[in-house]
């Protein structure tokens with residue numbers, strides 16, 4: 160059987176990884192400033208994480224949500240404490256798109272409305288409603304087209320007000336920091352006003368923290384830089400450090416209705432063990448403080464480079480915009496300097512290293528970038 164060929168792939172096969180280093184099958188060592196697309200939070204193959212998953216697998220790896228799984232409560236309690244949302248509830252699923260899908264459904268169950276507002280250059284995933292609120296129309300299939308979605312310009316509060324005042328929009332979904340859209344940070348005053356208008360109009364306010372959350376911005380959630388509290392927050396990526404797990408954080412104003420949401424795999428024993436281990440490492444190694452400090456240093460160093468047009472982002476979610484297309488430069492960084500990075504669009508590099516990198520690693524990255 161052939162693989163269904165939808166991915167452009169680099170001709171590199173990683174076989175081992177440790178911390179922020181990746182080793183391919185020819186023995187080459189790479190610096191990982193991409194984190195497998197913002198997924199690696201505590202570093203590859205962290206010993207505490209490996210031990211926790213291994214121990215769990217030796218006991219029980221999976222059972223469905225038809226039984227008690229107290230690991231889910233243990234995880235939720237820790238997440239509530241570390242994220243600053245102890246009063247919210249958690250629904251666990253498996254991927255980012257699925258988390259957004261459930262958030263949008265929950266909003267619509269709650270206020271019985273149908274329309275959704277999202278923003279230009281958004282990305283929220285590849286499944287039914289999630290792809291439709293993604294501002295990349297080539298990803299929509301004809302079956303996605305019927306959902307009523309309104310795309311508004313980011314940071315334009317007037318257009319939000321004019322749209323929501325009719326009180327027929329179910330939810331607004333926005334990324335904490337736009338990732339695929341080019342590392343664009345929404346203005347704090349825009350987020351605050353957006354929250355107020357949602358509240359006044361009975362619109363559910365959803366923040367997608369799938370890429371920008373879990374400490375990546377230097378706070379647990381990127382939206383916390385603006386001091387807002389959304390009704391629903393979605394998480395994935397860094398949550399499992401590579402184990403597929405995601406979640407929906409739900410404000411106490413929503414009532415859980417038996418049977419409304421559901422999943423076979425979501426919140427299974429292994430997923431919980433992975434997610435708990437990640438939070439334990441984040442707390443123990445003070446990774447969020449590390450991100451704030453190392454991110455600030457790295458951004459300051461990058462801003463000194465005259466050949467970069469603009470440096471954007473927060474913490475260790477950094478976009479570097481160049482005057483010219485960056486594909487060639489990125490390939491040279493990968494094949495000559497052995498550094499993984501991401502790109503978005505044609506002109507922007509995306510840096511999404513593990514949250515555990517230090518100043519020395521940041522300097523090593525700067526050295527390799529400057530070698531080009």
Ligand SMILES: Cc1ncc(COP(=O)(O)O)c(C=O)c1O
Pocket residue numbers: 196254255256257259282283284285334338339367368369370371395396
């Ligand atoms: C902001 C955001 N939302 C949702 C998703 C979709 O997550 P997944 O690929 O796990 O479905 C992504 C993935 O890149 C993302 O960056």
